[in-house]
Amino acid sequence: MKSVDTPTNCMQCPLRSSLFESLGRKELSCVHLNKREVVMEPGEQLVRSGDKITHFLYLQSGLLKLFTESDSRREQIISISRPRDFVGLLNIFSDTHHRYSMSAITDVRFCMIEVDCIKQLVDNNGFFARELLKNMSIAVDHILKDSYNLRSLQMHGRVAYVLYELSTEIFGSTGFELPLSRKEVGQMVGVSTENVIRVMSEFRQDGIIRIEGKKIYVLEPERLRLLTIRG
Amino acid sequence: MKSVDTPTNCMQCPLRSSLFESLGRKELSCVHLNKREVVMEPGEQLVRSGDKITHFLYLQSGLLKLFTESDSRREQIISISRPRDFVGLLNIFSDTHHRYSMSAITDVRFCMIEVDCIKQLVDNNGFFARELLKNMSIAVDHILKDSYNLRSLQMHGRVAYVLYELSTEIFGSTGFELPLSRKEVGQMVGVSTENVIRVMSEFRQDGIIRIEGKKIYVLEPERLRLLTIRG
DNA sequence: TTTGGAGTATGATAAATATCATATCGCTTA
């Protein structure tokens, strides 16, 4: 983890979340003064479950994974955070310590705002609070939707689900560099590494995707989509 | 659904949530004037997914289930709401329509407070907003914890998990009346009805539980607990 | 009282998936 030399001015941050629209000049400058801006490399871990929650994280660029690590064999990935997400927002108001671990999947850049600063904003600015509730609500919806969609699918559908979401929601393109290993895909959807590999090979043989090293090209998005709903 | 004849006065409600501690006399009386108090019988459905969200629900007594009903064969139970829970809190700030359906499992009694009233409280009272965030956070934690614990277990562990949670968290007793059918237990944890029955029979044969009609007695809580962590 | 249906129960079988074994590829490090 490395602090950025020339941090962005929050007042004119191009990535500024709608969350901060409700803040006045004074409040925003408080955020600006209480934040750090940081970059990390792929694989670096920024939070270990059990760590004290000190900062509120706003992801500017790159991808992070939230995961459990009770047992390395059974590591499970809870969700992937994307640019403009508030990472780990879910439990900063109910816990003092992080419940999940976080690692950088790609190069990432994010802001760290002190939790107390955020809590003060909530207390003093109802509109901000409501935006935060909304934001949290959306994050939860997303995790629950994935969780319950996946539960009704078997392995082909599950692997298809990951590939389809990466293509449509994360990268917005039929061709992209797979940021996850086969093992990590398996940890996201509850399928063994070998079977993730097998299923991806089948998709390749069936002409649904093309695999070139780390690059994935979705050749038949519609077939992939159908797999995510019918299994 | 039947309105209660003599609704409780919010100002002296014995079940009043900590959420409302931060409200002044005036705000609380606003809640009181904008609420209905309602009872329902087991099996009655109070929300169908897709319905407009009009009220904020506070469960006074009984149990409710939140579930998806895309396909009756694949109905999944998301969570069980308990007394003092804010039911369906998760998406009232991000959606205009309910995402999940809700039914009464037992006889239930709850308050319905207009959503606009709650939103106003959030806007005007930062402490209330923060309590709400905390409440929501806890609800989410619970759902996620269950979801990810269950995923690492296979069927014996999953069934044990439900029985153990009912015993320790919902009823706080080793003997209780099972409020769910075997089918519903299966829909909670992703196991077929037949296998739920089979596993419960095995637990009975192994002396872990005793089954007397709808009554379940947990004879060996520790063995049940071990099953929920080691599978 | 009978009857039908849903819930519970148990065995047999089929399907899905994990696990084990082995091989290859690409990359880093000695």
Next chain:
DNA sequence: TAAGCGATATGATATTTATCATACTCCAAA
């Protein structure tokens, strides 16, 4: 350059679980 390691790949086998079939029980409606 070689050695070693982790990721990918594929086949064979074992395990887990769903599904199908068949009873039995209990309760509510005819």
